[in-house]
Amino acid sequence: MFKKRISMLLVALILPFGMISTPSASTVDSPTIEEPPQDNTETPDETAETSNEIAETKEVPTTTEETTEAIVPEEPTTETEQEDIILEPDTTTEKNETESSPTSPPTRKTNETKSPANNLQASKPDTDIVNASDFDNQQWLINEIARQIPTKTMGSTLTFGDLKKITNINLTSVNGSIPPGIEYLSELSILSLRGYGLTGPLPTSIGSLSKLTVLDIGETSLSGSLPASLGNLSSLTNLSLYDNLITGTIPKELANATSLQSIYLVESQLSGELPKELATLPQLKSINLAFNEISGTVPAEFASAPALEDFYVNSNKLTGIIPDAITQSTLSLKFSNNQISANNVASLTLTNPVGSARYTNTFVTNFQLASKTTIPTTTHSTVIKPFDSTSNTYFDLHYLNQSTRGTLQSAHTYKIINQDTQEVMYDGPANKDVSFTQSESADYFIIMDDAVGNSHNTTSVSVQVNILELGNMPDSINFGTHKITSTTQLYKPTEDWSIQVNDTRATKTPWRLSVATPSKMQSSSGHTLSEGLIYKAENGTETTLSNQYLDVYQYTPNSTDTQVNITWPENAGIFLKVKAGEGYAESYSGELDWTLTDAP
Structure with a gap:
């Protein structure tokens, strides 16, 4: 409901007539009545986001006692866009990204505090x-x-000299932990362990095993973080730690293990960013970090890694744009199940030469940035808070995988552009405290991660002023000056006047205009007119206005109506009624209250 008040002034012939204004009010000038003028005047009272995740399995390198060569996971010969096949020792298994291992491991253990990586040496x-x-x-x-x-x-x-005879340990169903004393097996070349009963951290002392070529520990409950001392393993060719409870980041010191040919850190809980230093490893052919929680962007340095052939980082929390140098390289790639994007997606190759999918469940293919499409506001100047879920101007940014809604990672950045002015209103990560002011309606274009060449990273929001309100209307209605007569008279306003209704509602419904007067028309000396202001319908019916609202106009808008000007014909509308004998040569004033209601 919208209300507005108009003040009206009735002026006698021998007195100048003027305007008496009130907040949100207009004045009305009245007819004159001939009698001696009165000196006393009185001012009237003032009022006023199925995700269709890729069912991916892990390609596990096998280890034998007869070889110390680096073991690079084989790429399967056939692979669909929805499934990666992984070869494990003696078996073939498939694991969905959200499925746990066949035997549930114990809960996560406390992380190990890293010790210095250098100068590790058994001393017995x-x-x-x-x-x-x-x-x-x-x-x-x-x-x-x-x-x-x-x-x-x-x-x-x-x-301790006898321990040098041990060069290969290959065990399954291990129970216990790996003791720091593992460093005493100084000639150990292969260490391969399996068993969910294996708990605790990977000890820092393992960096003392200078002859170690294969470190293969999988399907265990190993916890803690990766020690930086792994970078001391100068002979290590194959690092395979998979299906564990290992947390923390991948140490950049691993780049010091310059003999590495394969890094296989799959299905753990590794987090943080992917160290660009690993791209400097001179013999690294394969890196597989699938099914972890690695975040941040993909370093472009991996496009120029000297020997790299396979670069698999699927099923992580990567964001941003894949560098063009990587998407256009000859690498075998897997980025599926990441909130990652690329520019110029139409020119990208979506599968590897063996047929495996590169980008399923990413913003390169089937993820689409989404938001509210229209946000109504009931004020002409609005504070927009696009990331505050408690605000009625919340953009509700999310992504859609077909019809399935998903939550966006916090690392994304957003550029919000006013499409009417091309002004950049904000550029940065989502922050609930971000706000900017909008005047009237506006359309906004949002680009995520600056992926200007990918429509999957864009969405639009229209913030529309959604108001039914009284617009332009006269500040006063003048009924003129008139002589006192012996008969009842009706006086029209001296000038044509109209009332404007603004309707910017998205859904149009019927509305009505009503009018009331809070008090009788009164002179400066206190004389009143018994009827005063009346509303005369087109059929001639007269209704005296009172403090009860009277409907004087009804309208049913169509979908394109945004502004309606209300006028009345010559013989209808608001009139001033002066009965015989009740008028004095004075100024009379009064008020009209207008109400606009969005109901029939």
């Missing part, structure tokens, strides 16, 4: 006797040492 003399406590009494390792060196007894005849 070769002739010293080895005790179980040197390996933290870890029975799985004690048993394996006894199996490989059956002629010696730990605690009596087994020396």
